[in-house]
Structure formats: C-alpha cells, structure tokens
Amino acid sequence: MRLTVLGCAGSFPGPDSPCSSYLVEAEGFRLLLDLGAGSLSALQRFATLTSVDAIVLSHLHADHVLDACNYVVVRRYAPDGPYPTLPLYGPAGTAARLAAAYGEGPLDDVYEFRDLRPGTLHIGPFALTLDRVNHPVETYGMRIEHDGRVLTYSGDTAPCDALVRLAKGADLFLCEASYPDGEQNPPDLHLTGRDAGEVATKAGAARLVLTHLVAAWCSEANVFDSASAAFAGPVEVARSGARYEI
Numbered sequence: 237m238r239l240t241v242l243g244c245a246g247s248f249p250g251p252d253s254p255c256s257s258y259l260v261e262a263e264g265f266r267l268l269l270d271l272g273a274g275s276l277s278a279l280q281r282f283a284t285l286t287s288v289d290a291i292v293l294s295h296l297h298a299d300h301v302l303d304a305c306n307y308v309v310v311r312r313y314a315p316d317g318p319y320p321t322l323p324l325y326g327p328a329g330t331a332a333r334l335a336a337a338y339g340e341g342p343l344d345d346v347y348e349f350r351d352l353r354p355g356t357l358h359i360g361p362f363a364l365t366l367d368r369v370n371h372p373v374e375t376y377g378m379r380i381e382h383d384g385r386v387l388t389y390s391g392d393t394a395p396c397d398a399l400v401r402l403a404k405g406a407d408l409f410l411c412e413a414s415y416p417d418g419e420q421n422p423p424d425l426h427l428t429g430r431d432a433g434e435v436a437t438k439a440g441a442a443r444l445v446l447t448h449l450v451a452a453w454c455s456e457a458n459v460f461d462s463a464s465a466a467f468a469g470p471v472e473v474a475r476s477g478a479r480y481e482i
C-alpha cells in the first residue's frame with residue numbers, strides 16, 4: 237500500500253502544510269484518513285478530486301474534519317455530478333456535526349455515514365483494526381493492513397496501551413507528536429516526540445513518522461531529537477506531499 241501525507245499540521249494549518257489528512261492507496265482504492273483544513277488542496281496534486289472511495293475520520297476535532305464540508309460541494313455540485321454517495325466512517329454524531337458545520341441541512345445525499353466502533357472493519361482492500369485512544373473526545377487509532385503490510389495511525393492521543401497494541405510490529409507507524417519534550421504539558425491529550433518514540437519501541441514498529449507537529453509552538457528539532465532518543469529505528473517528520481511505499 238502507499239501512504240501520501242496530504243496534511244500533517246497539528247491543531248491549525250501550518251506555513252507549509254494543511255491540517256491532518258492522509259491518502260492510503262492499494263489496488264486502485266483510495267482511502268482518506270481525516271480531512272483537515274486545506275487538505276483538499278493537497279489532494280488535487282495526487283488524485284482526481286472525485287476519485288476518493290471512502291473516508292475515515294479519527295475524531296471530530298475541527299482540525300481533522302472541516303474539509304469534509306468543502307468536499308460536499310465537490311461531489312454535490314460537480315458539473316458532471318452529483319457523484320454517488322461516499323462511505324464516511326466516523327465517531328457517533330459525525331453526520332450531525334458535519335451538517336451543522338456545513339450549515340445547510342443534512343449531507344446524506346453526499347455521504348453514507350457509518351459509525352466507528354472498536355474492532356475490525358473491512359474497507360475496500362484494507363482491514364482496519366480500530367480502538368479508542370486517549371483524547372478528550374471519542375477518538376480512534378487505527379491499524380491498516382494490506383497484503384501482509386501494516387500502517388498504524390495514532391489519531392490524536394496521549395500515551396495509552398491501545399496505541400501500543402495497534403502499532404505492534406507496524407511497518408510504518410504514523411504517530412502524532414504535538415508537545416515539546418520536557419515541558420509541563422496538559423495530561424490525556426497529546427504525545428511528545430519522546431512519548432511517540434517510546435510507543436514505537438514498545439510496539440516494535442519498524443519505522444516512525446512523526447506528525448501533527450504544531451510548528452508555531454514547538455520546535456521540530458525538539459520533537460525529532462526526543463523521538464530519536466527513545467526509538468532506535470528510522471525516524472522522520474512528516475511533510476505535506478511525502479509518499480511512502482509500505
């Protein structure tokens with residue numbers, strides 16, 4: 237499978253990246269993980285806008301979902317549209333939340349809303365194992381498997397056992413690292429680079445890609461160095477446009 241980072245900025249768009257969004261492809265199937273502000277812009281560099289086959293929203297914080305409203309326009313009002321309804325998986329309440337954000341009635345003509353739950357789910361050629369992680373709203377980390385390979389995406393989370401299980405033996409562990417190491421950070425919200433490195437080590441992941449950095453508030457060197465100190469394998473910081481063959 238192939239992972240393309242569309243957006244990797246945490247909490248609000250950064251100078252060089254949209255908010256969280258990741259394109260995962262295999263066998264011609266295109267799955268979008270999260271759809272934060274600006275991610276539709278990056279998507280157009282890598283795929284036809286309407287060629288998305290399914291969307292999974294890890295949680296409903298604004299920086300992970302708001303371009304799902306803009307995407308309504310793409311599918312509903314396309315000159316050659318409207319396009320068929322698209323499966324959109326999210327926490328309970330996703331349909332109402334996106335409709336409120338869009339501000340003009342239900343979105344069921346565009347999205348086929350499906351609730352996420354802990355467990356295993358098949359979407360196109362992928363098997364997704366989901367579990368609740370440690371964040372103030374209902375949030376899912378996910379382990380995505382295809383053809384014997386494993387991509388794990390943390391979603392937003394503080395340290396938790398579920399994340400270690402989801403990342404066990406992952407070929408690529410895409411893990412949030414929002415906080416500076418060595419500071420008094422609020423509990424039960426996000427990871428530092430060191431936390432991400434420690435989870436990767438416990439899980440025996442092969443490779444760690446750090447994401448959801450908040451460039452305005454925390455130096456990339458802090459996140460990278462603290463993650464590298466805690467994980468012996470290859471570490472890198474996600475960039476909008478980066479692609480990984482997994």
Ligand SMILES: [Zn+2]
Pocket residue numbers: 295297371392
């Ligand atoms: Zn969040």
